[in-house]
Amino acid sequence: DVRAEAKRTRGQLTKAAARMSMRQMAGAFICWQETLEANKHVKGVLRKAASAMLRRRLSRAYDRWAGCTEEAIEARATLTRFANKRLRATLLGWYTRWAGMTWEAKQMRVLLQRCACKIIRRTLSSAYKSWTECTQEALESRARLTRLAQQLMRSALIGAFTRWWDVRAEAKATLVLVT
Numbered sequence: 001d002v003r004a005e006a007k008r009t010r011g012q013l014t015k016a017a018a019r020m021s022m023r024q025m026a027g028a029f030i031c032w033q034e035t036l037e038a039n040k041h042v043k044g045v046l047r048k049a050a051s052a053m054l055r056r057r058l059s060r061a062y063d064r065w066a067g068c069t070e071e072a073i074e075a076r077a078t079l080t081r082f083a084n085k086r087l088r089a090t091l092l093g094w095y096t097r098w099a100g101m102t103w104e105a106k107q108m109r110v111l112l113q114r115c116a117c118k119i120i121r122r123t124l125s126s127a128y129k130s131w132t133e134c135t136q137e138a139l140e141s142r143a144r145l146t147r148l149a150q151q152l153m154r155s156a157l158i159g160a161f162t163r164w165w166d167v168r169a170e171a172k173a174t175l176v177l178v179t
Contacts, residue, residue: 002160009156010149017145021138028134035127039120050112054105061098068094 072087 013149024138028131032127
């Protein structure tokens with residue numbers, strides 16, 4: 001009866017420890033998963049913002065260049081050689097400015113991608129650290145509960161042994177008295 005009670009108690013404690021451990025690990029995993037989803041969303045928003053900035057800059061530069069090109073075509077018909085040389089210099093300046101803005105936009109996109117990657121790495125690192133801490137706490141809780149269960153089992157076994165010893169001693173005493 002005492003053995004069965006001790007076995008049942010040990011089983012209940014083991015199940016309780018496992019449930020607590022699983023709850024803590026599941027919570028940490030869900031937190032990590034939600035953080036990962038949030039990071040994907042942030043990365044998408046940053047990518048859209050970078051693309052929009054790039055398109056606006058390229059569009060403005062192209063419109064300026066296209067406007068200047070039309071002016072150049074009209075002016076070519078009426079200008080002298082001197083005017084044509086001046087026009088080429090102006091077009092080159094506009095093209096250089098457009099190329100510079102394009103390069104700048106590309107650098108901005110690269111910078112934004114690096115920032116997004118850093119943010120995502122930091123967030124994932126933090127989530128992973130939280131998960132490992134929760135997992136460590138769960139393992140420590142399980143170890144404490146196991147030690148407690150072992151102590152309870154030992155005390156139950158000692159009590160059972162003591163009662164057996166007393167009954168055995170009484171049986172011996174009764175046997176001695178009868179004979």
